[in-house]
Amino acid sequence: MTADNRVALYIPEGFAHGFQTLEDDCEVLYLMSESYHADLGRGLRWDDPKLAIRWPIPDPLVSDRDRGFPLLP
Secondary structure, three states: OOOOOOOOOOOOOOOOOOOOOOOOOOOOOOOOOOOOOHHHOOOOOOOOOOOOOOOOOOOOOOOHHHHOOOOOO
């Protein structure tokens, strides 16, 4: 997905998702089925060993909220 090709990705409601931008000054646009309520947010830990995701950038900038999600049991 690039600014030139304007490709979008549809993620169905309830599906976990994550992304990592590979260039500086990226913009990410979210379209949601309902109004956003921060207190209802939930998620998976981006670096959970059980998920074993191989992120292209090994030491990314991650929000405090996303770093605080629990590991899978």
